[in-house]
Amino acid sequence: MAIYYKYSGDPKLSNSYLYGDHWKNDIGYYIVQGKSQYNHIFGGETWKLPICNNCHTSYHQLFNFDLRDPKLAFISDTLYNIPLIGCLNCSESWETFYYSINNNFVITELHTNDTQHWIQNEELQIPVPLPKIQINLIKMTENDIPTDENKYYDVLNIFGKNSICRLIGAPLYLQTPIDYECPKCKKKMMYIATVCSEKKSHFIDYGLNFDIGDAYYYYMFCDNCKIVKCEMQSL
Numbered sequence: 001m002a003i004y005y006k007y008s009g010d011p012k013l014s015n016s017y018l019y020g021d022h023w024k025n026d027i028g029y030y031i032v033q034g035k036s037q038y039n040h041i042f043g044g045e046t047w048k049l050p051i052c053n054n055c056h057t058s059y060h061q062l063f064n065f066d067l068r069d070p071k072l073a074f075i076s077d078t079l080y081n082i083p084l085i086g087c088l089n090c091s092e093s094w095e096t097f098y099y100s101i102n103n104n105f106v107i108t109e110l111h112t113n114d115t116q117h118w119i120q121n122e123e124l125q126i127p128v129p130l131p132k133i134q135i136n137l138i139k140m141t142e143n144d145i146p147t148d149e150n151k152y153y154d155v156l157n158i159f160g161k162n163s164i165c166r167l168i169g170a171p172l173y174l175q176t177p178i179d180y181e182c183p184k185c186k187k188k189m190m191y192i193a194t195v196c197s198e199k200k201s202h203f204i205d206y207g208l209n210f211d212i213g214d215a216y217y218y219y220m221f222c223d224n225c226k227i228v229k230c231e232m233q234s235l
């Protein structure tokens with residue numbers, strides 16, 4: 001039985017999972033470039049990353065978030081860092097995948113469900129690792145929270161221009177709610193972040209845009225099992 005977050009009812013009859021008053025206190029952070037006293041980074045290779053089962057190159061480290069930052073300390077009782085990863089060069093990250101993390105910066109037990117087996121042309125592949133960029137967390141304002149339909153569409157429009165990652169706070173769903181069930185203990189996972197393509201921004205300045213198409217990656221975490229799960233949704 002899948003667990004859907006803060007939502008009940010038929011998705012065709014209600015948009016309450018996309019926006020609504022129930023999100024009003026869920027203020028999170030946007031990721032922007034900038035120095036921080038914590039080890040928050042975009043790209044890099046802080047973690048020992050798995051090899052993709054489909055394209056046989058290394059996964060990309062998209063982000064590492066430092067859980068010593070008091071803003072994020074609630075995420076885990078025992079871990080000091082949480083990595084968000086994905087393979088940007090093939091279809092393996094288009095289906096839900098999950099992986100285990102630890103305090104040794106090693107990602108283990110990668111589980112994937114790729115059914116399409118598509119691989120990007122070699123000359124268009126995004127290099128591994130992504131350039132390492134220091135990032136900072138900027139607190140959202142109430143205008144960034146999808147408490148009503150107008151704000152929902154406003155936030156969809158600016159996401160990708162102002163930032164490529166929304167961290168904790170209210171999820172910004174493109175479709176139905178994501179499945180928060182932990183694949184191991186079956187309890188509800190914690191929502192961590194949403195990642196999107198950059199639109200006309202210059203988040204990465206190395207000749208390539210950060211591009212995952214018209215899709216969002218949603219990351220969740222189970223502190224009991226130390227598992228990060230990622231689900232993709234498309235526009």
Ligand SMILES: [Zn+2]
Binds near residue numbers: 054056057087091
């Ligand atoms: Zn791959």
Ligand SMILES: [Zn+2]
Binds near residue numbers: 185186222
């Ligand atoms: Zn679990």
